[in-house]
Amino acid sequence: MKILCVIPARGGSKRIPKKNIKDFLGKPIIAYSIQTALECGLFDEVIVSTDCDHIATVAMKCGAKVPFMRPPKVSSDTATTAEVLLHALCWYAEQHIFWDYLCCFYPTAPFSTQKKMIEGLEILKKTKAPSVLPVTEFAYPILRSLKINKTGCVDMNWPEYELTRSQDLPNAYHDAGQFYWINVASFKKDPRLMPKGTLPLKLPRLQVVDIDTPEDWVTAEILYRLLHK
Numbered sequence: 001m002k003i004l005c006v007i008p009a010r011g012g013s014k015r016i017p018k019k020n021i022k023d024f025l026g027k028p029i030i031a032y033s034i035q036t037a038l039e040c041g042l043f044d045e046v047i048v049s050t051d052c053d054h055i056a057t058v059a060m061k062c063g064a065k066v067p068f069m070r071p072p073k074v075s076s077d078t079a080t081t082a083e084v085l086l087h088a089l090c091w092y093a094e095q096h097i098f099w100d101y102l103c104c105f106y107p108t109a110p111f112s113t114q115k116k117m118i119e120g121l122e123i124l125k126k127t128k129a130p131s132v133l134p135v136t137e138f139a140y141p142i143l144r145s146l147k148i149n150k151t152g153c154v155d156m157n158w159p160e161y162e163l164t165r166s167q168d169l170p171n172a173y174h175d176a177g178q179f180y181w182i183n184v185a186s187f188k189k190d191p192r193l194m195p196k197g198t199l200p201l202k203l204p205r206l207q208v209v210d211i212d213t214p215e216d217w218v219t220a221e222i223l224y225r226l227l228h229k
Contacts, residue, residue, distance in 0.1 A: 001101070002044050002097075002098070002099050002100050002101075003042055003043050003044055003099065003100065003101045003102070003103070003121075004044065004045055004047070004088070004099045004101070004102050004103070005037045005042075005043040005045070005046040005047065005102075005103045005105050006047055006048075006049055006084070006085055006088050006102065006103070006104055006105070007030065007034065007037070007046070007047065007048045007049070007059070007064065007105050007106070007107050008048075008049050008081055008084045008085075008106070008107070009021075009030055009048050009049070009050045009052075009055050009059070009107040010050060010051050010052065010055075010070065010079075011050065011051055011052025011054070011055055011075075012051075012075070012076075012077065015212060015213055016211070016212075016213070016217060018054075019108060019211075020050075020055055020107040020108065021054065021055055021058045022217075024110060024217075024220070024221065024224075025221055025224060025225070028058050028062070029107065029108050029110060029211075030048070030055070030059060030107040030108075031058075031062045032109070032110035032112075033105050033106065033107050033108075033109050033110075033112065034046060034048070034059065034062040034063055034064045036105075036112050036113070036114055037064075037103070037117075038063050038064075039114060040114040040117050040118060042103070042117065042118065042121055043103070045065060046063070046064050046065065047064060047065045047066065047067055047088070048064045048065070048066050048107070049068075049070050049084055049087070049088050050070055051069060051071075051072070051075035053069075067091070068088075068091050070084065070087065071087070074087045081104060081193060082187075082191045082192055082193055085102060085182070085187070085191075086187075086191055089102070089184065089187075089188070098184075100183075100184055100185075101121065101124060101125075101181065101182065101183060101184060102182040102184050102187065103117070103120075103121075103179055103180065103181055103182070104179060104180045104182065104193070105178075105179040106177060106178060106179060108211045109177065109178040110220065110224055111178070111207045111208060111209060111220075111223075111224070111227075112178045113207070116134065116178075116201065116203060116207075117179065119201060120132045120179070120181045120201045121181055123181070123199055123201060124181045124182075124183060124199075127199060128183070129183070129197055129198065129199045130182070130183050130186035130190065130195045130196075130197050130198060131180060131181065131182050131183065131186070131187075131193060131194060131195060131197075131198040131199070132180070132181040132199050132200075132201050133175060133176075133180055133193070133194055133198050133199070133200055133201065134175075134176040134178050134179060134180075134200075134201045134202075134203050135173040135174065135175060135176055135200045135201065135202060135203065136173060136174065136176050136202070136204065136205050136207075136208040137171055137172065137173055137205060138172045138173070138174060139205060140166075141161075141166050141169040141172065142157075142172045143157075143158050143161045143169050143170075143172075144156070144158075144161055144162075144164070144166065144169065145157045145158075173200065173202075175194075176203050176207075176208045176210075177208070177210045178208070180193050180194075181201075206223070206227065207227075209223060
């Protein structure tokens with residue numbers, strides 16, 4: 001059984017320049033994902049898919065392989081993660097190397113743990129699900145969420161729940177933005193990260209920060225320090 005880890009890290013980050021190799025508490029943030037992937041002992045290969053020479057150099061110094069440079073057609077702002085993964089699988093197929101399971105591990109996921117990665121793979125193997133997705137609960141019931149209307153006033157998105165107690169509303173979850181476990185055979189038939197039949201891997205909210213803005217970055221560093229004292 002062969003298992004591949006692909007860390008997608010293109011060079012064109014705009015909201016946080018050089019996001020994938022930006023210093024996070026003393027080392028490039030991508031180093032955390034690479035280290036976790038290497039040390040969990042699950043993978044036959046840990047690679048970084050990138051279009052950037054600088055990212056490639058950093059990735060290899062951290063112990064990952066960069067067997068190819070990602071072509072422009074899967075490096076644009078509109079290229080999907082699924083397309084990046086398919087490109088990697090096709091590249092290996094051309095080398096006559098095939099994989100049973102694939103983990104897409106994001107480069108800005110310092111809160112990911114070996115324990116949860118192992119747990120995700122176990123779920124994938126035991127259930128034969130097409131994919132396993134780490135999720136966490138929204139901090140506030142989304143059915144009680146608000147919007148600002150065209151006049152600048154506040155409205156409820158779902159006014160029918162205005163008087164419903166929070167504890168009486170169903171839990172809602174969102175993608176933790178850390179990694180995806182994928183059954184390669186299923187993925188080739190339906191190349192989506194969350195196809196029908198995807199199973200959840202629940203994470204506590206304290207282990208999830210979606211790092212998309214400079215404010216998110218500061219929040220993540222503060223939380224990481226607190227959790228790793």
